[in-house]
Amino acid sequence: MIPEIGYFALVLAMSLSLLLCIFPLWGAYTGNLRLMKAAPSLAIGQCILVVFSFLVLIYITLMDDFTVAYVAHHSSSSLPWYYKITSTWGGHEGAILLWLVMQSVWTMLVAVMSKSLPWVLRARVLGVLGFLGVGFMLYTLWMSSPFERLLPYFPVEGRDLNPLLQDPGMIIHPPLLYMGYVGLSVSFSFAIAALLTGKLDNTWAKWSRPWTMAAWGFLTLGITIGSWWAYSELGWGGWWFWDPVENASLMPWLVATALLHSLSVTEKRGVFKSWTVLLAITAFSLCLLGTFIVRSGIIVSVHAFATDPDRGLFILSFLAVVVGGSLALYATRVSQVYSEGRYQFISREVTLWVNNIFLVVATLIVLLGTLLPMIHKELGLGSISIGVPFFNQMFAILTVPFAILLGIAPMLRWKQNxxxxxxxxxxxxxxxxxxxxxxxxxxxxxxxxxxxxxxxxxxxxxxxxxxxxxxxxxxxxxxxxxxxxxxxxxxxxxxxxxxxxxxxxxxxxxxxxxSVERSVSMKPGETAMLNEYEYRFDGVKEIRGPNYGGHAGVVTVFKDGEKVTKLYAEKRRYDIGMQFMTEAAIDDGFFRDLYLALGEPLSAGAWSLRIYHKPYVRWMWLGGLLISFAGFIVLADKRYRGRVKKPQQQEA
Missing domain, CATH: 1.10.287 (Helix Hairpins)
Structure with missing residues (x-):
């Protein structure tokens, strides 16, 4: 009965989302203030129902209700409670429900915190968000419900959560990434609402900018933690592999970064208006494209959800409607947009615009490298590979002028220098x-x-x-x-x-x-050198976790005869599914990491080990944290919480 309650809550939320899509947009079109004023209540009600449905999924997962297909496929009774909660977004259906939660929360926040907006613009923003909610709720209820039953026959034990996802990073990485992904729908909705209203002025950019900054901050933080997860969990010492799913999150981040700078110029100088709107549309369109890449089953990745083609077709159709409709609206209104400010070639405006171009070119490179192998294969032309060297080389070329301008831009004045x-x-x-x-x-x-x-x-x-x-x-x-x-x-x-x-x-x-690495075969008591560090293999001990067993290789590290640390690199065997996982041991430092991965047992008591010395790798995630924090501190700026005059508030 409880799973059915969760499903029914989604049905009710779908009804409110449909009304949220219709009432405010029709009210804004006809000038009916009563219909426009219904939007905030509908947004809040929708959010309450979606969050309640998600809490139901968490509850039945914690209760080990294996009559529910999703719980049976992605959890188990031996799974620790915190990973049971993680399992609610560890599979396709639960991840889509998490997307809906983020969508409804962002919609509610816009409804509650945008009281200073004119009712026409506020209603249209919420109406567009309602339309996006309808699309994903329809997808969830029709094709991806996490509440489907296995009655009358159901397993007595679940299949367990994918061992790759049983990591602290996966507890917070997907929610943060989705907050960023879905948050860009607010920027998209502001852009569409401004096009519908016909008022692409500086004030629109000011309203849109804090929402974009918040979404960009969450997306940055999600990508940063995802990189750290790949480094610590996958056991190969890497932090980015240009995987299609990694690229799916990078592309909207690049465009959103360009959007932030373009919004700044539009707000302060009244220029680049049409370009800014196009970036807002593109950023969220790339989020939808990333969803298609991850959930269509067209790629194989440790990050991807291999699903049936019908689901991919639905997302592709929704992507076509959203992107096609928004670009069509943009094409009909862009001729009415005029820049107000004037500037010369040597100015901050031009510098920011040029760096925007570099970011967009970088996005196109990632898009080409990600989609071309898929398209080539789907057309029956065989398999081609665009690998790490291509991306590294292209980004190295673009980074030089981008970094130079990044240093120059703040020193320049607006207009001329x-x-x-x-x-x-x-x-x-x-x-x-x-x-x-x-x-x-x-x-x-x-x-x-x-x-x-x-x-x-x-x-x-x-x-x-x-x-x-x-x-x-x-x-x-x-x-x-x-x-x-x-x-x-x-x-x-x-x-x-x-x-x-x-x-x-x-x-x-x-x-x-x-970075240097060394693969060695060591017996207990033997040592190996890498850079100035000496690694002594002390043997292997058995380990036992809540839902796994295995071995831990014990290695003591010395430098100049002094003990530095003791590392425990694990080889786990999970009880359900008998899957093996490598858990790397890392001694982290501000200037270097010592990274150790345990391999396979060899003859005569020896084990294979991989030792890495990685200088300055922590600076990467420190930089990511600083960048994400930059997106959040702007939200405290009083300029973005100012009241709009009452006559504008009642405009219809």
Missing amino acids: KMPPLVKKWVVLLFATLVITTAWLFSSFEVVAPLTFVATALAVWIFIATATDLFSKVSVHSSLTVGLKKLGLSYWAMVLGHVGIAFVIASVTLTSAY
Whole structure:
């Protein structure tokens, strides 16, 4: 009975979502204020019902109700309670329900926190969100219900959660990623509502910007934690493999990053309006495309959900309706959009626009590399592979001008600039960059390749340029305290974001260039050297977890005769399904990681082990955290919580 209650709650939510799609849009079209004012209540009711349905799924999972097909396929009685909760989004049906939860929460937040918007725009934004909710609820109820029963025959034990997903990172990675994915639907809805209203002015960009920043922050945090999960869980010491599913999250992030900067220019200068709207449409369209890639069954990946073709066809059809309809609306209204501001070639506007182009080109490269092998195979032309070297090379080329402009942009003024003072400042910064990079690399490493030097110099350039701009803005005031207080939250977000990018570039460069690994066969008591560290294999001990058994290889690490740490690398065998998993042992540090993975048993008591030394790898996730935090601090800016005058509020 309880699963049926959860399903019925979704049916009711679908009804409210349908009304949310119809009432406010019709009310905005006809000028009926009563219909428009019904939208917030419908959004809140829809959210309550969807969240209740998800709580029902969690409850029946915790209760080990194996009469429900989803619970039987993705959980087990021996699974720890926190992984039972994780299993509610560890499979296709539960993940779609989690998507609905995020969609309904974002819709409710817009309804509650957008009271300052004119009713026409507010109603249309909620109406578009209602339409998106209808599409995904219809998909859930019709093709992906997590409440289907196995009666009258059901198993006495579940199949267990995929061992790859039994990791702390997977407890928080999917919800954060979905918050970012679905949050971009708010930016999309604002863009469509503005097109319908015909008012693509600076105020629209101001309203849309905090929602976009929040979604971008969640998406950044989700990608960062996903990278950390891949590094710590998959046992091969990698953090990004250009997997199609990884690319599916990267593409909307790249476009959303361009959208944020474009919204800033539109808000402050009244330019790039049509470009900004197109970016908002594209960002969410790529989220839908990513959903199709993950859930259509056309790829094989540790991240993907292999599902039947009918589900993929439904998502593809919905994608065509959303993208086709929004682009058609854009085509009919874009001719009415005019830029208000004027600017010269040497200006902040142009610099931000050029970096927008680099981000879009990077997105097209990822899109091409992801979809071309799939299309080639579906057309019966055979299999082709576009691998890691292609993506690495193309991104390395784009990173150089992008990073240079990233350092320059904050120093430029809006509209126009005088070049001689800027050139003098840039020459000084370039000299400082070269000196610091040279001192850093040649004091840390014996050999420095030219490409490694250039890439590291780009990271140093961004950091120094950002610090210099911060100092110049603070120093014009009477004291340091006064200067720091005068800086707005948007500026601090820019500083954190750019510093985070510098950390990521430095980490990717140095980790890729100087990581070393060694595969060894060791008996208890034997040692192996890697860089300046000595690894002594102390043997293997049996381990027992709540739903697995196995062995842990014990390795003591020494440096210059002093003990550094003791590592326990595990080889687990899960009781249900008898699946084997490698759990790497990691001694993390700010400047390096010691990474150990246990292989297979060999003859005469020996075991195979893989040892990695990975310098500066932690900077990657530190940079990701700084970038994501930059997206959140803007939300506290009072400029985005201002009231709109009452006559506008009642506009119909």
